[in-house]
Amino acid sequence: MQTNYFNPELETMNRQQLEQLQLQRLKKTVEHCMNNAFYRKRFKELGITPDDIRSLDDVKKLPFTSKEDLRDNYPFGLSCVPLKECTRLHSSSGTTGNPTVVLHTQRDLDEWANAVARCLWMVGSRPEDVFQNSAGYGMFTAGLGFQYGAEKVGMLTVPAAAGNTTRQIKFIKDFGTTVLHAIPSYASRIYEVMKQEGVDPRTDTKLRVLCIGAEPHSEEQRKRIEENLGVKAYNSYGISEMMGPGVAFECPEQNGLHIWEDYFIVEIIDPVTLEPVPDGQLGELVLTTINREAMPLLRYRTRDLTRILPGECPCGRTHRRLARLQGRSDDMIILKGVNIFPIQIEKILLKFKELSTDYLITLETKNGNDTMTVEVELSQLFTDDYTRLQTLEKTITRLLKDEILITPKVKLVPKGTLATSDEKKAVRVKDLRKMF
Numbered sequence: 001m002q003t004n005y006f007n008p009e010l011e012t013m014n015r016q017q018l019e020q021l022q023l024q025r026l027k028k029t030v031e032h033c034m035n036n037a038f039y040r041k042r043f044k045e046l047g048i049t050p051d052d053i054r055s056l057d058d059v060k061k062l063p064f065t066s067k068e069d070l071r072d073n074y075p076f077g078l079s080c081v082p083l084k085e086c087t088r089l090h091s092s093s094g095t096t097g098n099p100t101v102v103l104h105t106q107r108d109l110d111e112w113a114n115a116v117a118r119c120l121w122m123v124g125s126r127p128e129d130v131f132q133n134s135a136g137y138g139m140f141t142a143g144l145g146f147q148y149g150a151e152k153v154g155m156l157t158v159p160a161a162a163g164n165t166t167r168q169i170k171f172i173k174d175f176g177t178t179v180l181h182a183i184p185s186y187a188s189r190i191y192e193v194m195k196q197e198g199v200d201p202r203t204d205t206k207l208r209v210l211c212i213g214a215e216p217h218s219e220e221q222r223k224r225i226e227e228n229l230g231v232k233a234y235n236s237y238g239i240s241e242m243m244g245p246g247v248a249f250e251c252p253e254q255n256g257l258h259i260w261e262d263y264f265i266v267e268i269i270d271p272v273t274l275e276p277v278p279d280g281q282l283g284e285l286v287l288t289t290i291n292r293e294a295m296p297l298l299r300y301r302t303r304d305l306t307r308i309l310p311g312e313c314p315c316g317r318t319h320r321r322l323a324r325l326q327g328r329s330d331d332m333i334i335l336k337g338v339n340i341f342p343i344q345i346e347k348i349l350l351k352f353k354e355l356s357t358d359y360l361i362t363l364e365t366k367n368g369n370d371t372m373t374v375e376v377e378l379s380q381l382f383t384d385d386y387t388r389l390q391t392l393e394k395t396i397t398r399l400l401k402d403e404i405l406i407t408p409k410v411k412l413v414p415k416g417t418l419a420t421s422d423e424k425k426a427v428r429v430k431d432l433r434k435m436f
Helices: 015-033 037-046 056-061 067-072 106-122 141-153 165-174 184-196 219-229 342-349 386-404
Strands: 088-091 101-104 130-133 156-158 179-181 209-213 232-239 244-250 257-259 264-269 283-289 300-306 333-335 338-340 355-366 369-378 409-413 429-431
Touching: 015 056, 015 283, 056 264, 101 106, 106 141, 106 244, 130 141, 130 165, 141 156, 141 179, 141 232, 141 244, 165 184, 184 209, 184 219, 184 355, 209 219, 219 232, 219 342, 232 257, 232 300, 333 355, 333 369, 338 342, 342 355, 342 369, 342 386, 369 386, 386 409
Parallel strands: 130 156, 130 179, 179 209, 209 232, 355 429, 369 409
Antiparallel strands: 088 101, 232 244, 244 257, 264 283, 283 300, 333 338, 355 369
């Protein structure tokens, strides 16, 4: 008999039992980290030993780990097992310096598949579904991560990979795809090509569930995608240093992402002071793996900005929920002393049906002053009414000023002006100030 839970015992475990499991796994993980020279050195510098970890609160005694630590110890310097015990590695797509490399044993891969399967089952995926994955395979974790999770659920899987949107749509129609994984900007691209080809996703396809992630996106963009494709779109959070997809996922309530606390200990810290912030307050997400063999990471600074949502979820799962990610601490725009996140601009733009989901924020220095230009494509709903165009630009400019406290220059450009890629995350910000 099918239930609403992939693993009822773990997903609905009471908080006391869950925290006991976390402490048990944390102690074991810390002991395991002593197999690694990097962590042995960090523990010695801090004057602590594994015996100092007696409660979950003692996680604060542990050293932080950063992306720079992984790069400095490239490629295998943070491994806690011999290389012969590892089955696979994934690496980041960094364009400068060493990438970050993460190793996995076969047990790690099995647990990863279980975590992703738990997420997919939570949003209604079942063995009778057809799952299509439009993520890139290879070093990018979303491809294989979702693939093995979908297979664990028992679905027929379509490893379509990234790009070739016309072929993606043909597969969706011909194979009866019901569950699709795509990054938000590409989901919007699929809809645009469907319109061009005269495909109505509501009548010509069987799509009903969409898993979106990898890019920060606003609630407005999610609603736009749901309306366009006629699906329920569920937010996914993954990070390659943890495992990839499967770290946290929305349930059908769509009121935050359940983060699987039998896999991770969750902290939210002030990115400047590094001190913990109260539940409900925005800060940087810090994760400690407690169910990994090859390469456990202690207090990994994700740089992703979110907050813990207080209270229980009506779905019955006891694992805490993260709010929608607001971006990254290192993606924050500082303009004229004001802190701005691209997602703030996006949520204003997507209030207008006249606009598409493609936009570009350009920062420049002109005559000694920093400026912001927001280019956004018009949707196909817009006509060549220049008076209306000017009025729309003024309205958007006013709303953006109210939101970000800076007056940008708004440019409404024809559909197709801003280059989009079928394979890569959308580029939202160009900071040309760095060139001077």
